Amino acid sequence: MSSSPASPIALTYDDDGTGLPIVFLHGGWLSAESWAAQRERFGDEYRIVAPDFRGHGRTGASDAGRYSIDLLAEDLDALLDDLGIDEGVICGLSLGSMVAQAYAARHPERVRGIALAGAVQTFPPVSMPRAMKRLFTPLPMVGTSLAMAGSGATFRSLLSTIRPVTGGPWLARDPAVRDAALETVENVSSAEFKKTFSALYRFRPPELDGLSVPARVVYGEHEAPPVKRQSGDLARALDADVHEVSDAAHLVNQDNPREFNEVLSGLLDEVETNP
Numbered sequence: 001m002s003s004s005p006a007s008p009i010a011l012t013y014d015d016d017g018t019g020l021p022i023v024f025l026h027g028g029w030l031s032a033e034s035w036a037a038q039r040e041r042f043g044d045e046y047r048i049v050a051p052d053f054r055g056h057g058r059t060g061a062s063d064a065g066r067y068s069i070d071l072l073a074e075d076l077d078a079l080l081d082d083l084g085i086d087e088g089v090i091c092g093l094s095l096g097s098m099v100a101q102a103y104a105a106r107h108p109e110r111v112r113g114i115a116l117a118g119a120v121q122t123f124p125p126v127s128m129p130r131a132m133k134r135l136f137t138p139l140p141m142v143g144t145s146l147a148m149a150g151s152g153a154t155f156r157s158l159l160s161t162i163r164p165v166t167g168g169p170w171l172a173r174d175p176a177v178r179d180a181a182l183e184t185v186e187n188v189s190s191a192e193f194k195k196t197f198s199a200l201y202r203f204r205p206p207e208l209d210g211l212s213v214p215a216r217v218v219y220g221e222h223e224a225p226p227v228k229r230q231s232g233d234l235a236r237a238l239d240a241d242v243h244e245v246s247d248a249a250h251l252v253n254q255d256n257p258r259e260f261n262e263v264l265s266g267l268l269d270e271v272e273t274n275p
Helices: 032-042 069-082 095-106 130-135 139-166 175-186 190-202 225-238 257-273
Strands: 013-016 021-025 047-051 088-093 111-117 215-220 241-245
Touching: 013 032, 021 032, 021 069, 021 095, 032 047, 032 175, 032 257, 047 069, 069 095, 069 190, 088 095, 088 257, 095 111, 095 190, 111 225, 111 257, 139 175, 139 190, 139 225, 215 225, 215 257, 225 241, 241 257
Parallel strands: 021 047, 021 088, 088 111, 111 215, 215 241
Antiparallel strands: 013 047
16 A cells, blocks of 8 residues: 555546537546547537546556545546646546545636536445444455456446345446446456545545536436435535436436436536626
């Protein structure tokens, strides 16, 4: 484990188009490719930036022994500096929603608008005293599973614990979306999976009451109830509308891109009419 705080690293990213920047932040163990439908829809009107977080996709592993959501947010800040982007709309899903929250709290002057999808304030999305959370941490169990079975099997095992809560597929309703996500997870090394899981588990939600920008909170019709509850709490903190997208699960932007894009389009219209 690193004995000193890790520094931001250079992320691999997509950067296309011109106009108001929209920064898309992917979910845990996925990649920038998960935003393909949004890039196609908005790429002619906006500048689209979609990075792969450290430990994910083309960015790959880093030397840091421990990750945190704040570290991922500072990676993002360094990237936007490099790209000469002073401000933009931040759109994050799941893990990306946590990074978006952290980024907005740390750098509110750089956020023109924010969209949080499949958004949570804690992982798992249930209230738990910090002492209890440390005592009953699943990290040793996850580490054992990763050592014995690898990232893909560990992720499937985690999915199996959520299914009874939702009564059906939680990750995605569309089998093709689910299969593509699982294939992406398979390509994440066990070490990087564990560091990302630890960052998710240790995340402490920032105060967002002072963020006065247009905002939307979005989740799928078949999202897990605890995620819906925390999304509602986030919407109240942001004074934002909540949108439930039909026939969609956690990967809401891929399950029903048409309806998701309509919500995002409404946010962008509001941002551009309120400079």
